[in-house]
Amino acid sequence: MKKIYILFAFLALFTAWSCTDMEEINTDPDNPLEIPSNMVFSGAQKRIMDFVYDNWFGGRQCLLYSQYWAQINYTEEDRYQIRESVNNNYFNDFYRCLAALDRVIELNTNPETAWISSGFGANQNQIAASRILKCWLYLLMTDTWGDIPYSEAGKLAQGVYYPKYDDQKTLYDALISELKAAAAQIDEDEPAFIGGDRIYDGDAAKWKKFANSLQCRIAVHTSKVDANWKKIITDAIANGVFESNDDAAAYHYSTVAPEYCHFYEGTYIEARNDFTMTRPFMDILKGQRDTLNNKQHPWDGVTDPRLYIFTTPGEENTYIGQPYGASSDIASNYSDKAPDWGSNPPVHLQADYPVPLMTYAELQFIISEYKGFSEEEYRNGIAASLDYWASVSKTAIESDDANNYIDTVIALGGVNAETVALQKYIDLYTNGTEAWTEIRRTGYPKQLISPNEIIIASSERLDAEQPDDPADVADDVKFDPLSEVKGLIIARVKYPTLESTVNGKSWDAAVSRLKDGTNNYYSQMFWDKRSTTVPHPANK
Numbered sequence: 001m002k003k004i005y006i007l008f009a010f011l012a013l014f015t016a017w018s019c020t021d022m023e024e025i026n027t028d029p030d031n032p033l034e035i036p037s038n039m040v041f042s043g044a045q046k047r048i049m050d051f052v053y054d055n056w057f058g059g060r061q062c063l064l065y066s067q068y069w070a071q072i073n074y075t076e077e078d079r080y081q082i083r084e085s086v087n088n089n090y091f092n093d094f095y096r097c098l099a100a101l102d103r104v105i106e107l108n109t110n111p112e113t114a115w116i117s118s119g120f121g122a123n124q125n126q127i128a129a130s131r132i133l134k135c136w137l138y139l140l141m142t143d144t145w146g147d148i149p150y151s152e153a154g155k156l157a158q159g160v161y162y163p164k165y166d167d168q169k170t171l172y173d174a175l176i177s178e179l180k181a182a183a184a185q186i187d188e189d190e191p192a193f194i195g196g197d198r199i200y201d202g203d204a205a206k207w208k209k210f211a212n213s214l215q216c217r218i219a220v221h222t223s224k225v226d227a228n229w230k231k232i233i234t235d236a237i238a239n240g241v242f243e244s245n246d247d248a249a250a251y252h253y254s255t256v257a258p259e260y261c262h263f264y265e266g267t268y269i270e271a272r273n274d275f276t277m278t279r280p281f282m283d284i285l286k287g288q289r290d291t292l293n294n295k296q297h298p299w300d301g302v303t304d305p306r307l308y309i310f311t312t313p314g315e316e317n318t319y320i321g322q323p324y325g326a327s328s329d330i331a332s333n334y335s336d337k338a339p340d341w342g343s344n345p346p347v348h349l350q351a352d353y354p355v356p357l358m359t360y361a362e363l364q365f366i367i368s369e370y371k372g373f374s375e376e377e378y379r380n381g382i383a384a385s386l387d388y389w390a391s392v393s394k395t396a397i398e399s400d401d402a403n404n405y406i407d408t409v410i411a412l413g414g415v416n417a418e419t420v421a422l423q424k425y426i427d428l429y430t431n432g433t434e435a436w437t438e439i440r441r442t443g444y445p446k447q448l449i450s451p452n453e454i455i456i457a458s459s460e461r462l463d464a465e466q467p468d469d470p471a472d473v474a475d476d477v478k479f480d481p482l483s484e485v486k487g488l489i490i491a492r493v494k495y496p497t498l499e500s501t502v503n504g505k506s507w508d509a510a511v512s513r514l515k516d517g518t519n520n521y522y523s524q525m526f527w528d529k530r531s532t533t534v535p536h537p538a539n540k
Contacts, residue, residue, distance in 0.1 A: 010062045037107040038120035044100035044197030049251040053355040055266030057090045067448045070278045070322040072335040081482040088496040101130040122190035125204045129192045131182040132211045147510045165510035173283025183211035212236040223539040224529045242360040249357040261353040273342030282321030292454040298413030309393040323455040325479035333464045347393040361385035366423040375415045376455040383491045387426040440528045443536040486522040
């Protein structure tokens, strides 16, 4: 039946072309006036992934805030000094991506184009998949900036030139409703897309599982503030969530230019070898406590098998991470010991690295927390994560090694808020925004560096910096942010300054709702209830 639809679609396009005035068809053949809906979706997917998983929004923002990565030479972003041009560009770029997804919905809704678009996948499924991906991106955006335009966004044609910034709690509720409606809209017996879908290859049933699993992510974000969070997860599970690693949402890049993963492109095509693994994350994977700040490790002395996937060794085949948050002049003295990813690339620098939007392991950790930190789902989550990352990196983790690691981790650390959060943090590697969200929500991992904590001991400085006068390095180096964060890690990114000129009234209203009525880095999200006195508030 689909072959017939496709034939009719192309016959219609051919007929329209043959009847068109010759003057009208004298146009650039490389720039068609109308693009098929599946290719619009494909382009939107790629642009979203290129922007989120790159060396700018990803590398110099979210992967730094979550302390997976550190910069080797220019560490201003590590210390929360954000480049305003980057902030402006990504805010606008994300809305352009959302507009492209709206175009897919329009092509499948408008009777004049819907029947042609049906040749590239069932109309309702194309609409649903676009709605789901929009929700994923809106969630990432609101968890970055806070209140953002949502209900009035993308309505320029309807005369809405200055969209309001929706309250984040209202936006969260709207995303849950949207995902429920999108999941209910899907016909699992029909394809979502015929070609162009690099996440699920057009599998509508998997898009539905993603919609329901994403509801679980949103719900657990609100676990400190909304007693209804468990009901949302209960309903989502009943409607069908991820069942294995085969269901994980990941965008699949290619080894053929220009379809490279942008982590790879930023390092090898743009020739910027700026990043390496942080010392806190390296020590977490090594099972090593932070002796500088007297922080324990829940499974002290246990090496994580994913260490050898997430990074390669540094000098003399050792695993020593880069101190996080040092000033640029000090940081460069320690980069020789840290891994040189440019010359010895780990998993995320594969050209075809499949960047994960959400994994089955993450869902298992969410369900473990939902069940009061259950051991079964915790165990399943670790096992799924080990298997997932072994598959992505094309390396083997022997089943005996995996089982021994899981048994030891549970025996030493137990199953509780900290251990579940720490294992989720490890699995979320390269998914910087979600990891940063979970750090703000839970307060874990405790091993990460907060302002005024020690990042380099004076004894280490003497050897690394080799000063003429030892007194010059007599002090420990502490994490000293360049922006005010009120004693906690960065809580949000400032609204782009460009918005204050192009959408000033709405921007002013959003800023007035922030703490102190200023556009700052320390106003916490509505779901973030941490404080210096209560860093790990309990779930409702």
